[in-house]
Amino acid sequence: MKQICYPDNFSTDGRRASFFLAVEEVVARRYAAVSDDDYFFLWQVPPTVVGGRNLWLDVEMDLDYCRSHGIDVIRRRSGGGAIYADMNNVMFGYVTGGDEVVTTFARFTSMVAELLRSLGLDASSTTRNDVLISGRKVSGCAFLHVPGANIAHGTMLYDTDAAAMRAALTPSRAKLLSKGVTSVESRVTTIRRELPGLSLEEFKRLTIERLTDGKLFLTDDDMADVLATQKRYHEPQWEAPRRGRHAGAPSTRKRIEGVGQFDIAVATGADGLITGVTLGGDFFTTGPLQPVLDSLCGLPRTREAIAAALPDPAPVAGLTREALAELIADNS
Incomplete structure (x- = not known):
């Protein structure tokens, strides 16, 4: 599997989550759909809530809190729920060719669980979209199919601002109880909590070392495509909360x-x-x-x-x- 790398003259510092989601789409279109290689990369963002494509955002997150605390809000093109990310955790992106999206997704979550087990953790993947350590969520994952290729991605909680996560995310009580918990915070754990001697940079290094064996260097033309693709994530109709699309409908x-x-x-x-x-x-x-x-x-x-x-x-x-x-x- 090849690590996705940027041109030497291109900085990703301060980029929004939409930028990295666009990178996945461009790699899927330009590389994975026409080759037998798999691709992987890590990315980090300032405080951000990323919601699934079908979410009514104002139901699953506190938009007023996010705005007043400088937390970016992005709707991704894959399904699933809302996740909180900041510079203390890491996002995983995996891109591969083919049409078997469900199989690809299972392979991705199993790969992430196996990585954590190689670090000595009691990790497992669920039948839906979570990776757990000793029964507590450490990674939430989602998938997207594009013509000829599949994208799987997820967050890895190395550490997190628990107070911000608790305030920004507002899942229903039914969803929490289905996981056997009563709050977002009680449902999750972090790599730092489980492996206090492992730094974030070392975790990132080990992840790349154990999951990849080559590199894909994106071109300037690829990056122009990425920036054009990113704009679609900020079109008003895409960013809208979506609730009330049919006025008056209960x-x-x-x-x-x-x-x-x-x-x-x-x-x-x-x-x-x-x-x-x-x-x-x-x-x-x-x-x-x-x-x-x-x-x-x-x-x-x-x-x-x-x-x-x-x-x-x-x-x-x-x-x-x-x-x-x-x-x-x-x-x-």
């Missing part, structure tokens, strides 16, 4: 173990037919979701009518077409 929240949390808003007209559907949450998608939801407009809000209109398989990881239809049709 929302309900449901959690499906092993799949994720869903915030569901369905608008209907006076005739009872669907006029708009929005799904928010920390679930993962395997393909475009909103165009599928938009195709339900004009249908009655019944499980049978919705299921008949949905593609098979459904574009939500872990859900059958019928299960997705039931979520949308359920009024309770």
Whole structure:
């Protein structure tokens, strides 16, 4: 696996999370999709909350707190929940070719767990998206498929500002209880806590040494593509919290173990037919979701009518077409 490296004349100091997410996309398009090599890199950012593509951001994080405390807020293109990052933790990025995104994701989380076990830690990966040390979360991961390639990435909590993380992230009580905890802080651990003699720089060095065996040097042309790709992360429609997309539509929240949390808003007209559907949450998608939801407009809000209109398989990881239809049709 090759380490992704930047041109000598290019500095990444102070770059936002959107920059590094754009690096992953460019490497996926320009390299992984047309080669047999895998690619990996580490990155760090000033205090930032990164939310999954489907999240209603104002539900999962305290946006006022983030603004008043200088915490950047970025929506990534992969699914999953919200994570807090700062210069005391490390982000992992993994890019590989192919179309088997679920297999790639499992390989990535297993690779991260194996790295931690090589350091003497009792690490394991969950069936969904977490890496644990002795049952406590140390890394949350997500995936994204682009044509011909897959991206898997995650945060590694070497250390963190627990107070800022606790204030910035506001997951539902149901989500916390599903993990057997009552607060964000009680659910996580850190590398520094588990290995107090290992410095952050040494951890980074060992990670690169044990996971990579070569280098990919990005070109000036690659970096121009990265900066152009980064701009898409800051388009107003992409950055928007998303809740209330269909004005006046009541929302309900449901959690499906092993799949994720869903915030569901369905608008209907006076005739009872669907006029708009929005799904928010920390679930993962395997393909475009909103165009599928938009195709339900004009249908009655019944499980049978919705299921008949949905593609098979459904574009939500872990859900059958019928299960997705039931979520949308359920009024309770």
